[in-house]
Amino acid sequence: MKTKRFSLLTLLLVLLMQFSFAQQKTISGTVTDDSGPLPGVNVIIKGTINGTQTDFDGKYTIQANVGDILVFSFVGMTTHQATVGASDIIDVTLETGNVLDEVVVVGFGTQSKRRVTDNIASVSAKEIGEIPTPSIQSTLSGKASGVQITQINGKVEGGIKVRVRGVSTITSSQEPLYVVDGVPLINSDESINNSPINPLVTINPNDIESIDILKDASSAAIYGARGSNGVIIITTKQGRQGKTKVSINSSYGWSEAANTREWLNAAEYVELFTESFANVGGSPDGDFDFFAGGDGWRRGEIDTDWQDLALVNGSTSDYGVSVSGGSEKTRFFISGAYHNTEGIVRGNELDRYSFRANIDHNISEKLRIGSNTNFSKTIIDRISNDNAFATPLQAIAQVPISRPFNDDGTPNNDTTLYYNFLTEEFNGDFQTNIWRITTNLFGEYSLTQDLKFRTDFGYDFNNQVAERFSGSLTESASVGGFGTANAVETERYNLNSYFSYNKLFGDNNYLDVVLGMGFEETRRKLQFLQAQGFPSDDLQTLDSASDIVQGGSNRTTFNFLSYFARATYSIQDKYLLKASLRYDGSSRFGKDNRYGWFPAASAGWIISEEDFLVDSETFSLLKIRGSWGITGNAGIGDFASRSLFQGSPYNQRAALAPTQLGDPSLKWETTTQYDFGIDFGFLNNRITGELDYYVKNTDDILLNEPLPGTSGFPNITRNVGKMENKGLEFVLKTKNIITDHFTWNTSFNIANNKNEVTDLPGGDIILGRSLVRKGETASSFYMIEYAGVNVNNGDAEYYLNTVLPDGSFDRAKTNNPNLAQRVIVGSPYPDLIGGLTNNLTYKDFDLSFTFQGQWGADLYNNGGRFQSANADFYDNQSRDQLNRWQQPGDITNVPQARFGESNGTQHSSRYLQNADFIRLRNMSLGYSLPNSVTEKINVGRIRLYFTGFNLLTFTDYDGYDPESTDDSTAAANNIQVGETFYSAPPARTYTLGLNIDF
């Protein structure tokens, strides 16, 4: 295969070319800061990859030539350079540096934060460590401005939506690109039952060193066609030269549902439904007898709390060990970990075993190779999606006078209104195993002091095997048990090769150039089988089934070919310029429009370095920057531009049917983004912050444009739309108190985003209650408007909202929902999102906590039509339905209970609520044993900690959770957003843990 041969050839050539040998001597010394020796300081020979680190006493030794420049760098301190001269000893004192000396990962390289002209949010391991959740995205909530992270529900493997600066597409993928150590990750959910599995649940968060989020076009443009939704670059921990460090972490936590709702108890149920039947001239007594299996309900003999059966107590455990260290030539980081989460929804559990080995080695002074490899195995006990009758949350609809179990201990399915979900666990099994390998192999060769060549070969392998069995007591009773076996294997190969050139001109003019190409191919294969008719519930594999009912296999491939170039030039460390260009092609687009150009440029000016400000006490930092760039979105189906026929058998005869109409001129979605920002610092950087204003214009949005059904096709994918996102982001970091024993830092971010569809040829797109219309926010809620209850007769009423001749809406009310016009009643996207993190230390104690908030979003409870339906159907009702209208004169929002008459139970804004909230997302309290104690037992550090997750939520939303949404449509399309069904709330977790570093 051509790709493999390239990479092998390249590496071979690089290996063969070693021509320089020179005289070296040993240089040594001590590095200190104003309080004493500094361990862990990087000492590197400039222009090479030779380096070392200072040990626990701040001492180092290194081989260098006379004339080499040694670069001393350490996080938070000003980098120092010293030229090797006659002396063999070089001692250095480092000074506390500017926040601008941090290093930021920018894609195919790193950059000093001082010279960054783009908008990149960086989060370090310290900020995300110790949070008891199996998914890394959850740890970022509230930590990066403009990045909205939503956990869809409380299931342990639950899908997570990450949106960077709003949504800039409608049907294409809205997920950012995840890159781990240079490998773009496979981010596809392979769940077999619509409820999504977060593909990144296979990654161990404790392996992560830092996360950099590329938010504007100029930073993301280097990833060209995949950069429109932002890029999240994850860097894992690497080893450093020095004494080997061993780190052990173990923690255990308890969890419960963050919120429960109040449902009617048996007495209330009987009262409400008796009234509901009476109002239509009937009696439910016969049905009550059926549900209760007798007339015991009259004496209150049964009162089942079904919610209590569905939402249970859970737990989390984490055990991990990591070893890292290295010598002058080789550095390594190895870790192994086990994680377990028992979910707060019954029957849901996750186990993850992970192992990582990051190694890099200097073959010679000029040549370095390395590999970052991660294996993980994840085993998940799964449950049904929110729209299935077998999902545990459906239990809230069960009638409280039905018993959950029969006398013999089997789940009661004979007198329940709905299928009893307990049967799934009792008589079924649903497990999914995910085996994942992500590895990166790289070689880096320094051609000259300034020019390097690097090639990266990345491989991501994701293999999921899902098996589900439903026995003879479940919904599959009539077929004698039903089983599914499904295996999906996805592989991604990626090869990037590039030159990078860094040159210092004069004193402080830097030039950085990157030039290279990349090729990436993804292949997916799927096989599945379904069978029924099992001789016994104990035989659960398909070998035992009598009748194979469905099976299939398929495969698909897609790839990208790109060429990229970037140049960064900083003049006197004050004036900054950057430009990049990428040329991307993909198999996903028609022959006519296969490639696209993605340019970007940005500039900055560090005003605080100018003579008139450089000595200012007030303005320790003032930098303005601006960027512009074009990125693309290729997140659509693999063959969307083609008209297709597929096989569709009839009665075991082969047949064909047209399945898709394709537009051969289909092309990229392009997003053009402008960003203007100010970085500022006051009082010697005691207060620092950023303010950004951005405008994102997306053109040629790929849409499944609805077609007249008379054509035989419901829709066709076309580039038809335009969308705009505008917003403001503000970040403020303050060091409130810094004393010897007590420190207190605060970090605050808030962002506003306004989304508008600016062009939609072909008119409105309406799916369910979601509307895409020109001039409005995408996926606006579009439904009839509830007007409350008629005081005189208890009818549910709606506003007519027909348009009057003068253009205003007719606000007269009607009790016939068919006469009411649909209007826009809300938006699923928040206007404001923000986070507030506080870090305090007092002697050996440390405390940090993060609040997260969202304002302006609405949530539609699609299940409300059954759950809060004023006793329209037998479903158990939420307690607020007891406020139903009963007699003329009653003022209430709950219509009269009329069984079977749909009084107020249509889709309407009755079930739409504002979902503003503030959450105490995570809190961590820790105690580190004092050095005096740890030194005696030869341990580096011992730390005890307590962490809480989702501890408090402040909201007026009266459903389960203002963020949890329906997971049966979540994966299906990006237009129906902001609806919840029988969706589980998230878990509130309390954890105790112990860290030991040797």
Added chain:
Amino acid sequence: MKFIYKNSNLLLVLTLVTIIISCDNKLDLEPAQSLDPGVATGSPENIRSILVGMYDEAAHGSAEGPTLEENIYGGSINITSELLANSGDLQWNGTFLEPREFNLKQITTTNTFVRNIWLNGYEVNNQANIVLANLDKFDDADEKNKIEGEAKFLRALTYFDLTRFYGKQYEAGQTNSQLAAPIVLDAVLGPADVTEPLRNTVEEVYNQVINDLTSAISLLPNSNDIFADKYAAQALLARVYLQQGDYQNALNAANEVIQNSGHSLATNFGGAFNNNEDSSEDIFAWQITSQDGENDMNTFWGGSDFGGRSGNPDVEINDPFLTVYNDNNDDRRAFFYDTSRGRATTKWQSEFANIPFIRLAEMYLIRAESNQRLSSSVGAAPLEDINVLRNRANASAFGAITLNDILNERKRELSFEGHAIHDARRLKENIGTLSYDDNTLVLPIPQRETDANPNLEQNPGYN
């Protein structure tokens, strides 16, 4: 050597650059599970496959992807008809809101059944148009005729249902300018072929149906395995004429089928239902196997122990219905079973049985009714035809017969098979307090359709 050494870096750079540039042709990929339209319509085998796919589309639905099964003739269209006509004989126990809307006659334009019947009808229509546009690929005249006949049969079937559901009833002897559904006869294979048609009238759609069926009758062979044959087309035509009130033509068609098709009534009533293979009485049946297709008749009408949904059954038969049987020994009166919840019809008990669509018994009823109305005895006297059916069901024979008896016999024989609303409207019967002509008995044009095609006028009573 020195030259190489001095210029080593340059050579290295050049070599590396050359290696990395040549990958362009890797971007041409073909899908592994699909075919191009050119290939799909390029050979007679493929055209035949598309034709077979039409049956699958009509019964199960597949155009939007193998996971979206609309099961139109597999169940949705039946329950729409039966619940629309319900005013007490049936009880809806199910949780789905769409059939409930039909039962309450409060249909919203966003009702998904309403949408699916429409979309599916036009998917079958387009497939028929594609087949009919490619008949020139066939060399064998017999094969070509058969394919053409089958395509026209299925196309006629969908237009018949489109006008019966989305348009008002056909009034015999009038011009019938009330709106039905657009007639689209050009194949759509690419986006340039898509149009925004206006609704045609009920008269125009019935003419289209009759033309297609008449043509199909002349093209189809006498028997065609599980697929439509000449007598299936003729039987369907009889049904169409009956709906129009054109009794003479209905009579002739039904009579042809009874006399020449070779079909015979099942020996007992139960034998006509719950069969895995077509019975002697099936003039046309939709094929269901455990691996292909869902029997949604069973889903909605069957008890949950037999594969039905949680309503157990979703559609329950109430006591008032039983008053239509005038003989307690009638097998049909006993063709029910009890679940823990209520009474279910045995017609749709088996989960993987074929779905009889046109039975010979219906032809007897059409012939009898037509003869009665025309005071004729073509083929057999009405009394004889009715007694044949009663005899088969062990019900006592009639001595004399009125039109009313025949109409009641229709209910005894064909109940729950999807005829209810169509019979009610052609016979101008009231449904509860609603007249046969009421706006709420007609399905609205689906919201998604009026949104996508502004040329479509919505039905009265809906917005």
